[in-house]
Amino acid sequence: MLNILSFLPLKNLIFEHQFILVMIRKILAVAVTLITLLIIKETIFIFTTEQADIVANGKSLKIASVSICIPLIILCSWLWSPKNNNPQ
Secondary structure, eight states, rough: OOOOSSSSHHHHHHHHHHHHHHHHHHHHHHHHHHHHHHHHHHHHHHHHOOOOOHHTHHHHHHHHHHHHHHHHHHHHHHHHOOOOOOOO
């Protein structure tokens, strides 16, 4: 019986494809981390500022900033978590 994975070029192609996916995940993780850090900085600014226009709309701005910040933190931690390559 012919095993398709026994051909060396096909094996290299599969490993190269996996390497590219891992690198894309790392690049995306770095980008999301930078965006998350900026959003956290702005969220802290909204919670601690004394500016009149932000204080006037404080409740809605706080809800909006937290509702954006929490999913980004979850996405960031998911992207940085190790991927399980050994299915059982």
